Amino acid sequence: MSSHPEPATQAATDPARQDLARQVGERLRSLRQAAGMSLGTLAEVAGIGKGSLSEIENGARSATLGTLYALAGALGVPLAALLSGVPGSRVASPGVVALLLDVSVEDGWTVEVYRLRIEAGAEHRSIPHGPGVVEHLLVTSGRARVGRVGAEVEVGVGEAAQWVSDVPHRYQALGPVAVDSVLVIRSPGPAAGSL
Structure with a gap:
């Protein structure tokens, strides 16, 4: 295994x-x-x-x-389902911290809102999410390269990017400062009893 x-x-x-x-x-x-x-x-x-x-x-x-x-x-559930949809829940990987700000379910979609911080020089590669999952990232400070691996885009303060995240994708801080951003993940669902 x-x-x-x-x-x-x-x-x-x-x-x-x-x-x-x-x-x-x-x-x-x-x-x-x-x-x-x-x-x-x-x-x-x-x-x-x-x-x-x-x-x-x-x-x-x-x-x-x-x-x-x-x-x-x-x-087959959104990340927020594991966090019980509790705002303020914080999860991290080396160089990356995500803080759940809000989660809602409406019209068959789960929308998760996170404050995402990527430390200077850090890169996070994310595994594919389920079919139809879309991520939207708005940079509030710093500069980042984000998106589907091989199709990343650079975004700076006040700029946004979005991508379908059913393939490997990444977040990378560019330059000497950390990146602060708002990440919105929109997923079909939720799975029964997931939130």
């Missing part, structure tokens, strides 16, 4: 992060069981280790942004 490129990290000692890790774990277990998937099956489909998945479900590990996306994709 292959291992996901961004392994889960040990849960932080901060009580708020421990609480989020516990909530994510409970939500993940509930969604996995509702989908009729075993722990081993979900681990295999998401490309992460079964032991790591067990620790995430038990709140003993915090998952990186990439790992959460892999799990959400394997379950």
Whole structure:
């Protein structure tokens, strides 16, 4: 079995992060069981280790942004479903931090709004999301290269980009300063009971 490129990290000692890790774990277990998937099956489909998945479900590990996306994709739910749609939920990968600002479901679509920060020099590659998922990114400071791998565009302050994210895509900070942005992800759905 292959291992996901961004392994889960040990849960932080901060009580708020421990609480989020516990909530994510409970939500993940509930969604996995509702989908009729075993722990081993979900681990295999998401490309992460079964032991790591067990620790995430038990709140003993915090998952990186990439790992959460892999799990959400394997379950066919938006990322916000794993965060229980709680504004203020924060997830990170090396050099990238996403803070959930809002999530809504209307007319058969889930719309997630995140504050996304990409540290200077950092690059984050994201796995494909489900069919029909579209991302919109508005840069509020710095300059970034974003979009589908091989078709990225550069955007600066006040500029926006959008792409269908059903293929690998990336976010990269250009220049010597961090990039602050607003990321909106629009997904068909939600899956039953996902939010």
